[in-house]
Amino acid sequence: MSTRSRTARRTVGITEVARHAGVSPGTVSNVLNRPERVAEATRLRVEAAIAELDYVRNSSGSSLRSGRSESVGLLVLDVTNPFFTEVARGVEDEAAESGLAVVLLNSAEARERQRRNVRLLAEQRAAGAVVMPIDDDLSDLVWLNRQGTAWVALDRGDVAEDVGCSVSVDNHAGGMAAGRHLIGLGHERATFLTGPFAIEQVRRRHEGLRAAFEEAGLDPDACVRVVEQPLLNPEQGERAVDAVLAGGPRQRPQAVFCANDQLALGVMKGLGQRGLRVPEDVSVVGYDNVDFADLVHPGLTTVAQPKYELGRTAMRLLNSELNHGEHVHERVLFTPELVVRGSTAAYRD
Amino acid sequence: MSTRSRTARRTVGITEVARHAGVSPGTVSNVLNRPERVAEATRLRVEAAIAELDYVRNSSGSSLRSGRSESVGLLVLDVTNPFFTEVARGVEDEAAESGLAVVLLNSAEARERQRRNVRLLAEQRAAGAVVMPIDDDLSDLVWLNRQGTAWVALDRGDVAEDVGCSVSVDNHAGGMAAGRHLIGLGHERATFLTGPFAIEQVRRRHEGLRAAFEEAGLDPDACVRVVEQPLLNPEQGERAVDAVLAGGPRQRPQAVFCANDQLALGVMKGLGQRGLRVPEDVSVVGYDNVDFADLVHPGLTTVAQPKYELGRTAMRLLNSELNHGEHVHERVLFTPELVVRGSTAAYRD
DNA sequence: CACCTGGATTGAAACGTGTCAATGAGCCGC
DNA sequence: GCGGCTCATTGACACGTTTCAATCCAGGTG
Numbered sequence: 001m002s003t004r005s006r007t008a009r010r011t012v013g014i015t016e017v018a019r020h021a022g023v024s025p026g027t028v029s030n031v032l033n034r035p036e037r038v039a040e041a042t043r044l045r046v047e048a049a050i051a052e053l054d055y056v057r058n059s060s061g062s063s064l065r066s067g068r069s070e071s072v073g074l075l076v077l078d079v080t081n082p083f084f085t086e087v088a089r090g091v092e093d094e095a096a097e098s099g100l101a102v103v104l105l106n107s108a109e110a111r112e113r114q115r116r117n118v119r120l121l122a123e124q125r126a127a128g129a130v131v132m133p134i135d136d137d138l139s140d141l142v143w144l145n146r147q148g149t150a151w152v153a154l155d156r157g158d159v160a161e162d163v164g165c166s167v168s169v170d171n172h173a174g175g176m177a178a179g180r181h182l183i184g185l186g187h188e189r190a191t192f193l194t195g196p197f198a199i200e201q202v203r204r205r206h207e208g209l210r211a212a213f214e215e216a217g218l219d220p221d222a223c224v225r226v227v228e229q230p231l232l233n234p235e236q237g238e239r240a241v242d243a244v245l246a247g248g249p250r251q252r253p254q255a256v257f258c259a260n261d262q263l264a265l266g267v268m269k270g271l272g273q274r275g276l277r278v279p280e281d282v283s284v285v286g287y288d289n290v291d292f293a294d295l296v297h298p299g300l301t302t303v304a305q306p307k308y309e310l311g312r313t314a315m316r317l318l319n320s321e322l323n324h325g326e327h328v329h330e331r332v333l334f335t336p337e338l339v340v341r342g343s344t345a346a347y348r349d
Numbered sequence: 350m351s352t353r354s355r356t357a358r359r360t361v362g363i364t365e366v367a368r369h370a371g372v373s374p375g376t377v378s379n380v381l382n383r384p385e386r387v388a389e390a391t392r393l394r395v396e397a398a399i400a401e402l403d404y405v406r407n408s409s410g411s412s413l414r415s416g417r418s419e420s421v422g423l424l425v426l427d428v429t430n431p432f433f434t435e436v437a438r439g440v441e442d443e444a445a446e447s448g449l450a451v452v453l454l455n456s457a458e459a460r461e462r463q464r465r466n467v468r469l470l471a472e473q474r475a476a477g478a479v480v481m482p483i484d485d486d487l488s489d490l491v492w493l494n495r496q497g498t499a500w501v502a503l504d505r506g507d508v509a510e511d512v513g514c515s516v517s518v519d520n521h522a523g524g525m526a527a528g529r530h531l532i533g534l535g536h537e538r539a540t541f542l543t544g545p546f547a548i549e550q551v552r553r554r555h556e557g558l559r560a561a562f563e564e565a566g567l568d569p570d571a572c573v574r575v576v577e578q579p580l581l582n583p584e585q586g587e588r589a590v591d592a593v594l595a596g597g598p599r600q601r602p603q604a605v606f607c608a609n610d611q612l613a614l615g616v617m618k619g620l621g622q623r624g625l626r627v628p629e630d631v632s633v634v635g636y637d638n639v640d641f642a643d644l645v646h647p648g649l650t651t652v653a654q655p656k657y658e659l660g661r662t663a664m665r666l667l668n669s670e671l672n673h674g675e676h677v678h679e680r681v682l683f684t685p686e687l688v689v690r691g692s693t694a695a696y697r698d
Numbered sequence: 699c700a701c702c703t704g705g706a707t708t709g710a711a712a713c714g715t716g717t718c719a720a721t722g723a724g725c726c727g728c
Numbered sequence: 729g730c731g732g733c734t735c736a737t738t739g740a741c742a743c744g745t746t747t748c749a750a751t752c753c754a755g756g757t758g
Contacts, residue, residue, distance in 0.1 A: 033716075
């Protein structure tokens with residue numbers, strides 16, 4: 001055990017570097033920010049001084065002066081969800097390339113916490129933010145925009161374009177792809193296992209599923225049942241099994257389409273515990289294609305989202321908004337892709 | 350589509366609030382930071398002005414003046430790993446309680462990137478950091494400390510105590526618990542499937558496993574084989590199956606202990622593809638107890654780490670270091686816990 | 699009434715950087 | 729050799745906040 005050395009290290013700033021190199025502070029600043037404006041000889045001299053004094057720039061000073069910091073926020077619904085972490089990686093990578101730091105903020109699906117985090121971003125004078133809003137109420141974000149911080153909405157295609165950019169995946173198409181797949185296998189009774197319908201993505205996936213049945217000349221009202229759970233995690237999936245199976249073998253769905261891989265994995269576990277086999281007795285389809293979907297047995301058929309690309313594109317959009325003076329809000333829409341694995345099979349009576 | 354409103358919103362600062370409330374800027378600052386020093390009447394007047402003008406404090410200004418910012422870094426090996434995300438949640442929660450923002454930085458297991466991130470923390474004059482170092486070379490972190498930024502090492506029990514605090518889990522005990530469990534089931538040929546031995550945690554787990562065999566009067570050199578892969582992800586686990594099975598049924602291990610749940614899940618998948626059943630033909634033990642360990646079939650027996658607590662404790666330690674002037678580096682060691690599920694069973698010839 | 703005390707408030711001086719108008723140094727062409 | 733030009737550099741100020749010594753005021757005491 002030893003005591004922390006409270007080194008009263010005198011802070012070396014731009015002015016000390018300047019003195020050491022025999023130039024003015026302004027020149028040092030130029031070397032740092034617009035090297036092309038300064039003659040090579042002096043630039044080298046300044047760089048030498050920087051190295052020798054082990055100078056590290058103080059970003060508080062610079063963002064105070066310039067009015068804007070060099071970090072962007074990533075406001076996420078739930079750090080734990082593997083879907084988001086993949087997105088985070090995309091944002092991180094793209095931000096790193098433009099020298100921006102990423103501040104991770106977790107709303108933990110709580111409105112109060114989202115509000116606090118938005119406020120934090122405003123206090124930091126963050127350059128921008130990539131945001132997954134907690135619900136349809138965007139007033140906090142509009143406020144943030146008025147404070148001068150730009151943002152891009154993620155996975156929320158319905159933001160009005162006069163409010164901000166958005167990057168999302170076509171949830172309707174995803175639901176439809178899942179529906180077509182099941183219908184193609186001969187299923188006619190499906191259950192949509194989902195989280196709260198307050199979440200827009202979830203609603204769209206449901207509509208897509210129904211559209212697929214309609215397209216095939218089947219009545220969605222008769223064919224598609226819904227089981228709604230309060231959260232989108234594995235435990236809730238497991239807990240929902242009884243509701244899913246309600247009605248006995250004649251009424252019971254031939255297939256379960258889950259709004260989420262986590263729900264799907266939970267439901268698969270629950271089905272197994274009740275002696276039902278996937279896919280022989282029930283087919284299961286998930287959504288997201290998290291890494292683990294490939295590792296369970298049987299592999300989970302699921303609607304894949306380009307998670308990494310999603311984050312990367314959002315950050316790229318944000319970047320372009322930050323650099324161009326004149327900016328027109330954009331809306332990028334990815335198309336999901338069905339990945340067929342072992343958890344779905346043709347229906348046989 | 351509409352053009353971003355470039356509102357030339359004049360910035361309202363502490364001085365404008367002061368004028369509006371008829372007090373001096375200093376008083377406003379006091380209201381914000383040490384409300385007890387200011388008389389109730391004026392405090393209320395200032396607060397009213399703040400609300401009316403929609404003032405939001407500028408953290409650049411305050412950290413410039415005070416010399417230290419109010420954010421802490423979380424330097425992580427790989428944002429994607431579910432182990433880290435759980436840790437992140439713990440850090441987040443604890444930081445939020447003390448009003449600190451968490452800056453997430455991803456080393457992506459690359460030394461160069463870790464270095465850049467450490468530099469970023471120094472530039473931000475971060476109050477502190479929770480760090481998972483990429484390898485044994487802590488020189489960057491020592492440098493960071495000299496810059497005045499304190500840190501707590503995570504999951505790295507071997508940092509010298511004169512360098513910094515650390516919070517970790519007893520990897521030796523974890524390996525031993527796994528070993529005892531397998532020996533108790535009658536296994537005498539085990540393979541340790543692992544990532545690079547350069548990682549300290551991995552080495553300790555291996556030693557623990559060997560210690561268990563020794564304790565039981567068995568020769569570790571004869572009983573424990575090692576298969577080393579370059580990375581700790583599922584794909585590598587799958588790829589390692591052939592190496593694990595080398596030697597045919599007589600030589601083949603009765604149990605595989607993996608340094609990581611991800612490896613374990615990969616190897617289970619690979620074993621299944623080759624027609625081997627878990628646990629009937631081979632027992633598998635993982636490490637970490639990620640959420641998904643409970644969802645595969647059979648459930649994965651694994652050594653659980655208190656992930657959330659780990660993060661939370663690290664942040665708490667950091668906090669105490671930041672607040673107390675005099676500080677003695679601490680070393681916290683958690684004990685892991687074996688969670689037995691279906692992937693392990695008694696050996697029968 | 700003069701004096702003291704202690705709490706509330708003030709004013710000015712930093713913190714480290716970016717910006718920009720002004721200055722200086724060289725160079726070319728007439 | 730001179731005016732005019734460009735490119736490099738300078739110097740001073742402003743950004744919004746915290747801090748701290750100095751000031752003010754009210755009330756109590758002798």
